[in-house]
Amino acid sequence: MKRWIQHFYQLNRLNWVMVWLMLCCSIILLFPTGLMQGAVSQWAHTHAAWLGVGMLVAISYFCSQAALIAWEWVCEEWQARRQQDQLAQMIGFLDFNEKAVLREFVLQRKSVINLPVTEPAVKNLMDAGVLTFAYGKPAHGKEDETQIRALMIALPARPLLTYKVLGLSRGKMSDEQVEQIMNARPKFAQKGLQR
Structure with missing residues (x-):
């Protein structure tokens, strides 16, 4: 428009x-x-x-x-719904590592966290539109293999990411469940805790 x-x-x-x-x-x-x-x-x-x-x-x-304005509006609506459907389908088929990356936002209680964009799970989530750059897309000046960028969960994906989807319980979890979740954290998050 x-x-x-x-x-x-x-x-x-x-x-x-x-x-x-x-x-x-x-x-x-x-x-x-x-x-x-x-x-x-x-x-x-x-x-x-x-x-x-x-x-x-x-x-x-x-x-x-x-007529042209109406046609463009219809196309934009169709594309937005299509992207939302693709996002919902992607979230429905998250693998173990992708869920672990998304759980980090809940475990750290932050809306923006630093993640390595070259990590396969993080890259998949970014390509699918689940994760996005927090402060705008960085300039392509220096390509670093170990890029760590501030990322956040994209706004369209937020309503679709429930505790159930992420494998978390809303109520009080047992010590065993907490230990399982902590052991399932990505290696880069565990290294960050050890520092």
Whole structure:
């Protein structure tokens, strides 16, 4: 939609020309002939066909613009739903390592954590749109093999990531369950704790 607003600003002069064309043609055609006298009435009568064509051109222009805006809105909605469905499908088939990475957000109680973007589980989650860069995508100046970046869970993925999906319990967990979860933490998170 923003693109069409910008498009209208770029075509501002053409839009005004079409508005004036439509207004002038429709006023002359719809004006009562009894109130027009002499040469004006005769001119309007002889050029009525051209005035009608001008009015149709202006109306067609605005109808086509409205149709293009509606089409783009429908395409954006369809694409957003498709991405949401793909995201839901991806979250439904998370593997053990991907769940462990996502559990880190709950275990550390942070919305933004530093993760190695070259780690396969983290890379898969980023490619699927579950994780995203927290402070905007970094510049591609230096490509470091051990890149650690601040990441967060993408907004569309947040409602889909429940405790059940992550393998956590909402209630009080037993010591054995806590130990299993702590042992299942990714190696990079365990190293971070040991430092």
